[in-house]
Amino acid sequence: MGFNTRDALSEFWASTISKLGVALIILLFAISAYVLISYPTNFGTQFWNRPQHWADNPKSVPPTWVQYFTSVQKPKHQILETDFYTERNRGIRTLEFTVSFNYRADELPQFTSFSISKLTHWADPPIIRLNLERPDGKKIEDLLVIPIPYPSGNYTPPIVKYVESPYRVFLPGSSAVHNAISSFLRKEFDNIAVTPLEVAASGPEKYIFGVPDSEGSFKDILKGRYELEVVVETFDDRDTVESVKFVVGGKVYGFMGTDVLGRDLSVGLLFGFPVALFIGFITSTITTVIGAVMGITSGYMGGKLDTLIQRISDILNNLPQLPILIFLVFILGQNIWNIIGVLIFFGWSGLTILIRSMVLQAKEEQFIEASVAVGASSRWIMARHIFPQVAPFIFTQMIFYTPAAILAEAALSFLGLGDPSLPTWGQILERGYRSGAIFLGYWWWIVPPGLLIVLTALCFVFIAQGLEPVVNPRLRRMR
């Protein structure tokens, strides 16, 4: 490029705004690099958009750090998983797992669930029983009894089950649990009779984690150490269960909370970084390259080619973009490449018109004529003599176009036209909006993706602002 690179850099570095921009962009890149290294490539399809993956998470809960702003101690999310068991023989062979946990929150957990993974049986399927011992010494016997169903049709042992996705029971939804609680209450607290239906209506957690007051209503939380015993009664000595899991669903989760499917928003938001940068950079680079090549060719070659390029640009430039974007993405399919392609298709024309007008002026310079006299080809002249004249302008345009592309993708995603295999900030916003997060006050679902979009756009604007004093004298000269 024409100007002295070192001077240009020091000029750029002199302003605070460009330092801020550079710091932000380094941060964006660092996060993106981390995500690219640590996330699987099929994150979108295999994890983010697969509800089973998030089944153990609490739904629509705020981030953990909101605790610091309230006096009420909300339950933390606890996943208690163990693969350690002791084998006993009391008439029949049993495998016994034990998990214990502390419960110190002031509120009930959002839910409780139990799951087992990879069960192998050779003869009749085992029966699984859950016993829960509470801090007050009372024990809920047979809180849950799971008769593993027989396999259908003919089978040859061993039967291996629940490998891909575990067998999961949500305690609030299980009538067996309701019955167990009802009989537990009748047995342990003399004057309290609660029907299974009432348990179902209020949720079993109220009684599991609660103690009755003098009037017999369960308002207080029983804090302390709970111990869950999982007994697997087997009918063959070779039967195994790999692991069991008990989840005490929290009312706060992670660093960014969860959405209505229980997805950890911090994971999705992080994944949005590389996707946003990717969309921004690919789109802006290709757009400016096409725009510049078209503009320079159009301006320098002139004639019919010029007319053709300019008329196409005029048409593209004057079509209303958003409706056509929606239309095209709808027709072509919601694929990230289609979105990028459509953005490029409509992006280059404006730059082409601008560049052409600058080239028209630049090509009248005598050194261009001199170069023609030297015998340089048109391509050589365009690359060596015309391009450097407009390069600073093209460069700033590229930086300006990056946030524009990111915002355009966010807009499309928000309209539900994003690529479903790649979670983006726009899509997270869209899901939040669709799920009524705004009306329900789930701010942690709406604010962070919005802020991140703005922040990313801002970062590029800062850099472009910082570059302006560097390239402006030249721009002024050429305009």
Added chain:
Amino acid sequence: MLLQISDLYMSYLTIRGEVRAVDGINLSLESGEALGIVGESGCGKTSLSLGITRLLPENVSTFKGSIVLQGQELMGIPRDRFRREVNWKKISMVFQGAMNSLNPVVKVGPQVAEPLIIHMGMKKEHAKPKVIEIFETVGLPEETYDRYPHELSGGMKQRVVIAMALILNPPLIILDEPTSALDVSIQAQTMNLLKRLKKERHIGMIFITHDIALSSDISDKMAVMYGGHIVEMGSAEQVILSPKHPYTQKLLASTPRLRSFSQPDFIPGAPPDLVNPPTGCNFHPRCHMAMDICRERDPPTCYPEEGQRVECWLYGDKDE
């Protein structure tokens, strides 16, 4: 014979009509010889040079005649081959205003190296020693290579441009007002450089200017152009010391002289409109010696002296 141009016609199409900028020109040049072409603005000097180098503007409507360079006819060569084989290799050019002939955003060294890269397929780093060598020839220091044009003085830029014209060692250089944007002392330096190069390298030069004095300094032959015609051509001495055409006489008389009491003369009227040239001799409306025949018939080509050629009825046979 280095260059032989015969019956060269060139005209532009404008909204007003066809402009006959070069209207039947004949001239010849030997190697190591400098031909000065003088004439007022719009007489076709620059059009002639553009015609020779085939840098035709888009609106050229007629371009015919014969240009033979070193025995090779250039007119029939297709444009692309001309660009590759003739431009700069055979004929290079120094443009008006050296400062504008250099790309402000590219260092001068690589710019001078461009012909080597384009025509010889050289790599930039191999071209560098050749560029520095040619810089030495024109009296530029080696470090000029890494300078931008704005870091050089006018005279240095002029040398850079001349160096660029020399780099492929072409047999013919066309200099189109090479010194018009320079002050007098730099002009003198540049002229001395050109004279030295002409002698050392045995290059043919076509020196286009409106400054007769400057032209006479370097030229062996001189041609005076008026309205697309060469009205007078001869050795520099003949044209300066015994001009035959009334236009040449008036032109010389209009030059102010030091230590002379006579006022410089002037030429009345305006240059001819080349869309609608006057009938007969182009110059007759301004000519103080115009005769009736001048208004009616094109002037004949006459040879009043050995090696001197004039297009004027004063020296022709009017009865023919």
